[in-house]
Amino acid sequence: PPEAVATALDVSDFESLLPNPVRQFPFELDAFQKQAIARLENHECVFVSTHPSAGKTAVAEYAIAMAAQNVMRAVYTAPTRLMLHQKFGEFKASFGDDAVGLLTGDVCIRPEAPCVVMTIEVLRSLLYRGAGLVRDLEWAIFDEVHLQSQPSNNDGEHWGGVWEEVMVLLPDHADFVCLSAIGPNTHELCDWIGRTKRKRVHTISTEKRPVPLQHYLYAAGGMHKVMDRAGKFLSSG
16 A cells, blocks of 8 residues: 655665666765655656755755656745745756746746746645646656645645645656655655655655754853854863
8 A cells, every 4th residue: 555665775886776867966876865866767766855955956956857868847835935946046047047947926037947836835736727837747856845834825724734735736757855854744744645645755864964053042141152063062161
């Protein structure tokens, strides 16, 4: 039955596993990135859960490159317009100006592009209308899925509710990539997605924190470090 699974692939010999990747990166991929990309190459859905700044965007970029190579379309959504505009700039720098479009409530730039960055409400509208983009859709990328309680518009409509509706409406021929911070209910959420879409969703996560946390106490007009980046408590603080 469709469900969330966390079975790891052997990616120790990644170059042999993917001899002709559709996208090269100027850095060595981490294990979780290799795991996710290998799943994408098999056209399997993934839910990637990591700490901030771990490099989840590399997985999104690979899905976009796959869609472009197959002359199909990819869409990218996120809870905030600030993030949409940021990713629009990043993807243009990665794939070229003509390869990326932007669709929000008040902005429409290259909607015919192979990759379109859009609000979740726009995607929902396109799904209801059966737009041409939906018929050519190969990958739907949902970023920051953990922010499901984030209001998505001025009416207070929550991104999570719209995201659930979009997930239900997403056509069967489209696969998806969910990107999220580490959360307590990742497996339960993926189980719901798997049952809803009748697809197996591979959960991929890493506990590695590329930007280590340091804890400080602000007192007496100064900052006092109480825990270093290795997690050691500093009594002097």
